[in-house]
Amino acid sequence: MKKRVLVIISALFLASSLNAGDILTGDTKLACEAILCLSSGTRPSECSPSLKRYFSIHHRHWSDTVNARRNFLRLCPVGSSAVDDKVFADLRDNVLPNLSADKCTAEWLNNHPETKCVKENCGDKRCHCIEYKYRPRTKLFGFCNALYNHKYTNVKPKNVCKNTRWYSSIEWSSEKAYTNISKDEYNNLKAKGFKNLIVNTSSSKFCKRSNSEFCKTYYKVENIKKDCWVNKD
Template structure:
């Protein structure tokens, strides 16, 4: 509940900032500055309304050849928002967003955490340990990802993988059915049936 209060307070402060300013001062929050502030608000939650589309489109359009350059470019964009550097907490939030947003969804996790087992049979597996940049982003005190954080299904050695939180129960049932079928096939081959 504390995260929601912080997020609501931030949203209120940002909206109050724009409405309390004289007309000429409001002009500051236009273009990329406005989009950066909206992106900070939108990236702070796992459920994003359609009003987030322009700011998130702008944020995710920042892409360079090197990942480090992309992260730096996205951080620079978010730092255009005047509140991004007002407190150490906001600085750490913006840094966590730049490092984690767009990299902590199931598709990204299943790609980045894919490894192969050279010393055994060469099979691949996906780690069940979320990267530290994802934990910093989704677990930040100014974010609210309750019920939307990707979840891991199964175990790495048996083909486990990351899924959307809302799909977890279905994916777990499918995984358990697959494991039961594999175990039964192995049992039959071991006993020659």
């Protein structure tokens, strides 16, 4: 249903251009493209110029940014259709300008993981974090609901991982997760042909002289899936 709506909006812009007898250019063209791209969860490379122009509009106060972005989107010559279609007018004048629509897409969510500080270094006046942990983003932003639930949009990211585990900075950068397992689990996985297994032997003096199991730690290594969000059609 929503895909058909986007097609209708596209046809509306095209018809307006043809009725005017001109090919849309400059900010007028970019404004129309921005509305289409912001209303879709899939944004091809063709969206880059219009979205870059749209998000470059910002002022010191958020209210001024909203007004400026609204005025930019209104450059798209949809004629009387925007007046007659209150749902479209709401999308263009209220929903899109009033939120950070770039943060509502699967692409943004995948590129911006959640972080938490696990180690701080504190001085006389303040502390600063020196070690973080990371995980794929687990929640959608509440302010995106107006975009997700609008009749004329096709934006609804879905989490296909349901992963809530936190990873060290080394794991996150290498995209490899190390899970401590027992010797029995290690042997069972090895017997099944699982290759990503590691045995770490302590470098202590005692362990260098001994072959004790106490000195060994077993790990299962798995790839970290970071692109957990996909656009739900």
